[in-house]
Amino acid sequence: MPLPPPGPDAHVLVTGASSGIGAAIARTLAARGYPTVLVARREEALVELARELRAVSGLTAEVRVADLGADAGRDTVREVVLTDERVVGVVNAAGYGITGRVLDLADDDGRAALDGLVRLNVQALHDLTVAAVGALVRRARTTARTGAILNVSSITAFQPLPGVASYAASKAFVQSFSEAVHAELAGSGVSLTTLSPGLTRTGFADAADTDAFDRAPDLVVGDAADVAEAGVAAMAAGHRSVVPGLVNQLSAAGGRLAPRTLLLPAVNAAMDWFGGAGRLE
């Protein structure tokens, strides 16, 4: 079991903990008996969640306000992972996306938003994963206590997607990088699990300024608590990857196998369904 047994000094650091899937993962970990370190930019939301987790579990829940899209924020959180010897798990859930064709996002505002996406979804996740691998393997060697990392990807990782090109590519990076490192860590006492959800009800609709989730059939829109449970269970077991839900598993398999010559024009034609440019979590 790469995530060691719960206990008062078995802390799990969770980024993106102020809402959605990250918050649900923090709740799932606390329910299993793990103290948490909650990371995001919105202090009020983190403080409220920390209060809730302490009340429900009786465990500590610490708040670290940090902008992971900025060097200073990444440095702060990396330092916690490297130096806080209580940390046995790291969850990289912070992320956002942009909808819209790249041509429509080629102005200054669009480029800044896409740049921010790459810095958060790719650079921050990569940086914190590298730090966590080093710190957790060192702790596993010196204390014989195992460690675990959970990286949140997406079913958009499994094929190129016109209309969300940068977001899907960022998640393809997360998926490829994380699965490779999972293999590298074999026998180290530390595991890296990739969680690839499909559409999930979170802060998405507001942030993306889209009603796409409302228009999607209930069958294809998941619940953050279910996604979190699947991710934490896979993390605790040290699995390589998990795609929660049968519909998403079929979509991921289809995305991997579909001939690009058929898939890309079809998705390109269908992208207007998403309703133009916006943020996509």
Ligand SMILES: NC(=O)c1ccc[n+]([C@@H]2O[C@H](COP(=O)([O-])OP(=O)(O)OC[C@H]3O[C@@H](n4cnc5c(N)ncnc54)[C@H](OP(=O)(O)O)[C@@H]3O)[C@@H](O)[C@H]2O)c1
């Ligand atoms: N919802 C879906 O349909 C879906 C599907 C597949 C994968 N995902 C992935 O799931 C993860 C969580 O997304 P969500 O759906 O739960 O959306 P969400 O509710 O909007 O949560 C996004 C989280 O990321 C944090 N975040 C954003 N920018 C940040 C920054 N610069 N620095 C630090 N934290 C930042 C936000 O906190 P602050 O704003 O407080 O900083 C928030 O806690 C993302 O990686 C997303 O790509 C979501």
